[in-house]
Amino acid sequence: xxxxxxxxxxxxxxxxxxxxxxxxxxxxxxxxxxxxxxxxxxxxxxxxxxxxxxxxxxxxxxxxxxxxxxxxxxxxxxxxxxxxxxxxxxxxxxxxxxxxxxxxxxxxxxxxxxxxxxxxxxxxxxxxxxxxxxxxxxxxxxxxxxxxxxxxxxxxxxxxxxxxxxxxxxxxxxxxxxxxxxxxxxxxxxxxxxxxxxxxxxxxxxxxxxxxxxxxxxxxxxxxxxxxxxxxxxxxxxxxxxxxxxxxxxxxxxxxxxxxxxxxxxxxxxxxxxxxxxxxxxxxxxxxxxxxxxxxxxxxxxxxxxxxxxxxxxxxxxxxxxxxxxxxxxxxxxxxxxxxxxxxxxxxxxxxx
Amino acid sequence: xxxxxxxxxxxxxxxxxxxxxxxxxxxxxxxxxxxxxxxxxxxxxxxxxxxxxxxxxxxxxxxxxxxxxxxxxxxxxxxxxxxxxxxxxxxxxxxxxxxxxxxxxxxxxxxxxxxxxxxxxxxxxxxxxxxxxxxxxxxxxxxxxxxxxxxxxxxxxxxxxxxxxxxxxxxxxxxxxxxxxxxxxxxxxxxxxxxxxxxxxxxxxxxxxxxxxxxxxxxxxxxxxxxxxxxxxxxxxxxxxxxxxxxxxxxxxxxxxxxxxxxxxxxxxxxxxxxxxxxxxxxxxxxxxxxxxxxxxxxxxxxxxxxxxxxxxxxxxxxxxxxxxxxx
Amino acid sequence: xxxxxxxxxxxxxxxxxxxxxxxxxxxxxxxxxxxxxxxxxxxxxxxxxxxxxxxxxxxxxxxxxxxxxxxxxxxxxxxxxxxxxxxxxxxxxxxxxxxxxxxxxxxxxxxxxxxxxxxxxxxxxxxxxxxxxxxxxxxxxxxxxxxxxxxxxxxxxxxxxxxxxxxxxxxxxxxxxxxxxxxxxxxxxxxxxxxxxxxxxxxxxxxxxxxxxxxxxxxxxxxxxxxxxxxxxxxxxxxxxxxxxxxxxxxxxx
Numbered sequence: 043x044x045x046x047x048x049x050x051x052x053x054x055x056x057x058x059x060x061x062x063x064x065x066x067x068x069x070x071x072x073x074x075x076x077x078x079x080x081x082x083x084x085x086x087x088x089x090x091x092x093x094x095x096x097x098x099x100x101x102x103x104x105x106x107x108x109x110x111x112x113x114x115x116x117x118x119x120x121x122x123x124x125x126x127x128x129x130x131x132x133x134x135x136x137x138x139x140x141x142x143x144x145x146x147x148x149x150x151x152x153x154x155x156x157x158x159x160x161x162x163x164x165x166x167x168x169x170x171x172x173x174x175x176x177x178x179x180x181x182x183x184x185x186x187x188x189x190x191x192x193x194x195x196x197x198x199x200x201x202x203x204x205x206x207x208x209x210x211x212x213x214x215x216x217x218x219x220x221x222x223x224x225x226x227x228x229x230x231x232x233x234x235x236x237x238x239x240x241x242x243x244x245x246x247x248x249x250x251x252x253x254x255x256x257x258x259x260x261x262x263x264x265x266x267x268x269x270x271x272x273x274x275x276x277x278x279x280x281x282x283x284x285x286x287x288x289x290x291x292x293x294x295x296x297x298x299x300x301x302x303x304x305x306x307x308x309x310x311x312x313x314x315x316x317x318x319x320x321x322x323x324x325x326x327x328x329x330x331x332x333x334x335x336x337x338x339x340x341x342x343x344x345x346x347x348x349x350x351x352x353x354x355x356x357x358x359x360x361x362x363x364x365x366x367x368x369x370x371x372x373x374x375x376x377x378x379x380x381x382x383x384x385x386x387x388x389x390x391x392x393x394x395x
Numbered sequence: 396x397x398x399x400x401x402x403x404x405x406x407x408x409x410x411x412x413x414x415x416x417x418x419x420x421x422x423x424x425x426x427x428x429x430x431x432x433x434x435x436x437x438x439x440x441x442x443x444x445x446x447x448x449x450x451x452x453x454x455x456x457x458x459x460x461x462x463x464x465x466x467x468x469x470x471x472x473x474x475x476x477x478x479x480x481x482x483x484x485x486x487x488x489x490x491x492x493x494x495x496x497x498x499x500x501x502x503x504x505x506x507x508x509x510x511x512x513x514x515x516x517x518x519x520x521x522x523x524x525x526x527x528x529x530x531x532x533x534x535x536x537x538x539x540x541x542x543x544x545x546x547x548x549x550x551x552x553x554x555x556x557x558x559x560x561x562x563x564x565x566x567x568x569x570x571x572x573x574x575x576x577x578x579x580x581x582x583x584x585x586x587x588x589x590x591x592x593x594x595x596x597x598x599x600x601x602x603x604x605x606x607x608x609x610x611x612x613x614x615x616x617x618x619x620x621x622x623x624x625x626x627x628x629x630x631x632x633x634x635x636x637x638x639x640x641x642x643x644x645x646x647x648x649x650x651x652x653x654x655x656x657x658x659x660x661x662x663x664x665x666x667x668x669x670x671x672x673x674x675x676x677x678x679x680x681x682x683x684x685x686x687x688x689x690x691x692x693x694x695x696x697x698x699x700x701x702x703x704x705x706x707x708x709x710x711x712x713x714x715x716x717x718x719x720x721x722x723x
Numbered sequence: 724x725x726x727x728x729x730x731x732x733x734x735x736x737x738x739x740x741x742x743x744x745x746x747x748x749x750x751x752x753x754x755x756x757x758x759x760x761x762x763x764x765x766x767x768x769x770x771x772x773x774x775x776x777x778x779x780x781x782x783x784x785x786x787x788x789x790x791x792x793x794x795x796x797x798x799x800x801x802x803x804x805x806x807x808x809x810x811x812x813x814x815x816x817x818x819x820x821x822x823x824x825x826x827x828x829x830x831x832x833x834x835x836x837x838x839x840x841x842x843x844x845x846x847x848x849x850x851x852x853x854x855x856x857x858x859x860x861x862x863x864x865x866x867x868x869x870x871x872x873x874x875x876x877x878x879x880x881x882x883x884x885x886x887x888x889x890x891x892x893x894x895x896x897x898x899x900x901x902x903x904x905x906x907x908x909x910x911x912x913x914x915x916x917x918x919x920x921x922x923x924x925x926x927x928x929x930x931x932x933x934x935x936x937x938x939x940x941x942x943x944x945x946x947x948x949x950x951x952x953x954x955x956x957x958x959x960x961x962x963x964x965x966x967x968x969x970x971x972x973x974x975x976x977x
Contacts, residue, residue, distance in 0.1 A: 158494060247827065
């Protein structure tokens with residue numbers, strides 16, 4: 043019983059500190075609230091990709107395509123570009139649905155392929171989507187091409203706009219702070235979905251496919267359908283994240299949806315340990331914040347040492363992602379926190395006997 | 396001007412470049428079932444290194460051929476070293492790991508190599524010094540440049556050379572034996588590690604020359620140039636049948652032709668005003684020779700991926716059949 | 724078709740390129756019998772299993788199962804119809820616990836989807852409990868309930884075989900197809916396996932098994948078919964098969 047008490051009090055402390063975090067951050071500058079928001083978005087994306095890569099073992103290198111679909115759906119339905127201004131709670135499901143549809147369209151013909159071929163096909167798909175985004179300004183201007191879409195509506199809830207500051211009960215909440223709470227809410231949702239699915243009939247089927255596809259088929263799992271389900275679910279989370287990205291940034295262009303973004307999200311999943319939910323969360327947080335911190339330390343450091351910038355922070359960031367993939371595969375393929383298998387072996391011991 | 400013939404010539408040039416890069420993918424895949432994702436980056440390093448050498452030598456008054464030879468003389472060993480390093484440091488430790496592990500490593504290496512190139516050569520698009528005088532020849536209404544002839548010729552020479560290595564030399568026999576079954580090859584006295592390393596080295600050597608040719612052909616080099624090129628070349632290898640060396644050559648040239656012809660005709664084919672049955676729909680747009688093009692030649696890069704997806708879905712073993720060791 | 728007949732194979736052929744792995748193999752398996760499929764190495768036994776369970780497609784021929792044509796176009800359809808199998812080289816989900824391995828086996832006979840799981844509906848939770856309960860029962864049945872929480876890859880060899888049988892049983896099969904269940908077992912383990920298989924039959928299951936251990940087959944099976952070079956050369960009760968001159972020839976290598 044005390045075990046459970048400890049767990050709940052720990053959870054309470056975590057929630058409380060997450061709730062006050064933006065106030066602490068905004069003391070350090072609104073920029074850090076924005077950075078945190080993007081970090082949460084990446085945690086969200088990583089957990090979406092975790093369903094595909096971690097649970098079902100399907101290496102999807104075109105995940106950013108679904109993110110792009112969600113982002114453009116939001117941008118087109120809530121901006122002056124088409125003169126449409128739908129509310130966000132209507133757009134997010136549309137974006138999620140459309141992204142899932144894209145996932146099914148891509149997955150149906152390709153999920154029978156060997157794992158490495160699937161990886162390349164998804165990568166190619168990501169590139170195709172980006173090329174279309176870049177060129178669908180002709181003959182009818184849908185995406186506005188490389189210039190992207192501007193003046194995207196912020197999220198609005200009734201009279202509250204997430205684009206500006208408001209006062210609630212004497213507390214001033216800036217726009218980014220409001221987004222922070224919204225993102226936190228969405229994040230808890232995706233965490234619950236991940237946790238619930240992991241120990242469900244579907245989650246076990248995914249894991250079985252990952253472990254031994256032939257054996258999974260032999261015991262009656264319709265592997266194509268179950269894989270497709272993972273693919274579509276992952277895609278729909280990508281779509282939701284894309285929508286939020288559009289709303290927060292207010293501007294999107296195909297530049298934001300390049301292959302390196304897919305690789306970035308993959309690095310987060312790999313660093314935390316594919317399939318390990320809390321590991322993935324930690325991996326995504328780490329890989330979101332470390333580059334930002336480096337940005338604030340490496341640049342001044344280089345200025346004092348060499349009085350010029352030798353290595354740009356953006357380069358360091360990408361080097362970090364690349365090295366994370368290489369080194370993790372070499373030294374800790376199960377992730378930085380590979381507690382899952384062993385924990386499970388001891389964890390449920392009591393439940394059965 | 397004859398568009399068809401012109402696009403065939405362009406396609407052959409492009410296709411022979413793809414073929415040379417595709418060989419690097421297919422040889423490695425044939426032996427260790429790894430998509431060496433970083434191979435495109437080796438091509439990029441080949442282009443960048445020759446560019447640096449040629450730029451450095453540009454003022455020296457040497458004849459262009461000598462400068463290019465100098466560039467190649469530096470780039471080939473450098474890329475070979477890079478190929479060897481990739482195999483030795485990144486892939487070899489993972490040979491017994493689950494199949495996706497080396498692929499993830501390869502993606503990571505590709506990003507790392509791109510960033511290293513960015514640090515060395517900046518993020519700007521670099522222009523290749525135009526040192527070769529280009530002559531244009533008229534052939535049946537289409538024009539062929541001397542550069543295109545050189546590229547196609549050189550690629551043919553390299554393919555022949557590679558075919559000799561693979562089918563005529565002791566090393567080639569060892570390579571084919573390893574591709575067939577590494578365990579048995581090892582028992583037969585083949586130094587499998589060495590053969591795999593040599594495969595990477597030969598592929599990287601070809602990539603270096605390919606990099607030079609791509610650079611000169613387009614007159615440009617950029618640190619990201621390897622990614623798309625690599626993906627297209629891989630598509631070519633799959634089209635021909637992965638692991639199959641003649642397949643990579645055929646696949647490369649076919650893909651080049653598809654791209655060139657596609658880019659040449661897609662605008663015309665998807666011009667809705669070109670279809671008289673649809674005219675009533677778009678009368679205002681189509682009046683006075685106007686057009687309504689759905690997809691223009693800016694979709695050129697899509698063809699390779701569409702070909703890749705179609706081949707994998709309908710004929711995953713490729714046109715000439717795949718040759719891959721069956722590792723349980 | 725004889726009412727007591729459970730599985731009927733009609734002229735099953737399978738070619739790999741020029742190699743004739745199976746040639747017009749016909750056989751019938753009756754309800755509640757233990758049916759042995761034996762033959763020298765490479766005779767086509769495992770190929771027959773793979774065709775029957777949809778893991779590879781037959782070149783020609785078809786199956787009737789439980790009074791209806793059997794769709795062998797996909798493995799999950801075969802499992803759905805009520806045929807479960809084990810593999811010659813054990814194929815467990817190595818990084819899942821023994822209990823989870825069996826729980827996955829219930830997939831086919833349960834229905835919870837994503838939405839139920841995410842919302843934690845009462846029906847889903849009830850089903851989840853039922854799955855777990857049934858899995859524990861099956862682990863008890865094969866005698867490895869005390870290892871429920873061990874990862875499959877950490878189980879001793881004999882227990883892995885038992886776990887694979889439990890996982891197959893979780894799909895509620897009418898016919899259990901065992902591919903060399905005694906391979907690599909010592910005499911004690913084999914004896915225990917024999918007890919287990921006989922128990923399965925006594926509980927109403929039909930068992931088909933491929934086995935190299937001739938003593939086990941002859942002692943355990945009600946009827947035996949012999950394959951040689953992809954053709955059925957005998958099908959009879961063990962005593963007669965043992966005396967069959969073709970069979971003796973095939974095994975001694977004429």
